Amino acid sequence: MTNNIFSKDILQGKVAFVTGGGTGITGGVARAFAEHGAKLAITSRKIENLEAMKAQVEGHGGKCLAVAADVRDFEAVQNAIAKTVEHYGKIDIVVNGAAGNFLCAANELSPNGFGTVVDIDTKGTFNVCRAAFEALQQSKGQILNISATLHYLATPMQIHVSAAKAGVDAITRNLSVEWGPHGVRVNGIAPGPIEDTEGMKRLLPEPLKDKITKRIPLGRFGKIADIENAALFLASDAAGYINGVTLVVDGGQWLKGTSFG
Ligand code: COA
Numbered sequence: 250m251t252n253n254i255f256s257k258d259i260l261q262g263k264v265a266f267v268t269g270g271g272t273g274i275t276g277g278v279a280r281a282f283a284e285h286g287a288k289l290a291i292t293s294r295k296i297e298n299l300e301a302m303k304a305q306v307e308g309h310g311g312k313c314l315a316v317a318a319d320v321r322d323f324e325a326v327q328n329a330i331a332k333t334v335e336h337y338g339k340i341d342i343v344v345n346g347a348a349g350n351f352l353c354a355a356n357e358l359s360p361n362g363f364g365t366v367v368d369i370d371t372k373g374t375f376n377v378c379r380a381a382f383e384a385l386q387q388s389k390g391q392i393l394n395i396s397a398t399l400h401y402l403a404t405p406m407q408i409h410v411s412a413a414k415a416g417v418d419a420i421t422r423n424l425s426v427e428w429g430p431h432g433v434r435v436n437g438i439a440p441g442p443i444e445d446t447e448g449m450k451r452l453l454p455e456p457l458k459d460k461i462t463k464r465i466p467l468g469r470f471g472k473i474a475d476i477e478n479a480a481l482f483l484a485s486d487a488a489g490y491i492n493g494v495t496l497v498v499d500g501g502q503w504l505k506g507t508s509f510g
């Protein structure tokens with residue numbers, strides 16, 4: 250349950266389509282949106298990744314449609330968007346959170362490994378935005394793209410994700426300019442290290458955690474709730490004039506150049 254300053258009805262009547270919405274950071278954003286009145290459609294490659302979130306949201310009286318779709322597959326994405334519009338009649342908010350990540354040195358990474366992450370993160374984000382455009386144009390809706398800060402400097406073992414997330418930020422800026430005139434706002438969130446996520450457990454060796462914590466200006470790792478709060482703000486009418494921004498939520502980490510390497 251999110252504990253925040255937002256009124257519980259700020260997203261009342263809105264429909265949110267969230268990729269990667271079953272688990273991790275984007276799972277938290279999906280749940281927070283539901284807690285604040287939104288009806289959800291969540292997607293993941295595997296339907297079993299969505300079941301717990303669907304049960305949790307519905308257990309609290311919310312609405313949640315779970316649709317399996319690989320964001321790399323444009324046809325599958327189009328089907329998921331069509332199902333959502335058929336089910337709820339519209340889409341107001343799209344959150345692109347589906348992502349792939351693993352640590353690998355550039356000189357050991359295969360071209361297919363590089364391309365796989367770019368396909369999931371960057372092409373997947375484009376696919377979903379593209380497929381949702383008509384629905385968003387009709388609802389005067391908005392997009393939130395989840396990226397990272399890895400590419401602001403250089404992050405060893407993360408060349409694939411850095412390139413992919415730089416592409417996501419480019420999509421955010423481009424679409425904000427191209428689709429703003431259609432009434433669609435496009436923004437992003439760049440989380441820093443967020444604890445209690447599968448990605449962080451897998452990517453960050455425990456001994457490094459203390460070292461990195463000491464170098465984060467705010468002296469702690471982020472919480473999923475920190476990202477939820479940023480997403481609630483950007484998705485709300487309070488952010489109605491914010492377009493083309495990627496909001497960094499990292500306690501000031503990247504400015505100190507603290508990489509995982
Ligand atoms: N190190 C190096 N290369 C890796 C790798 C790793 N840990 N994991 C995958 N790859 C490479 C594979 O070797 C393959 O390249 P190749 O054909 O040249 O050998 C390529 O990436 C595709 O791998 P594959 O497992 O077939 O792709 P997939 O589409 O099934 O899954 C990921 C890709 C990124 C989703 C997968 O690595 C994964 O499941 N990661 C964990 C889940 C995750 O990333 N969650 C997001 C948390 S932030």
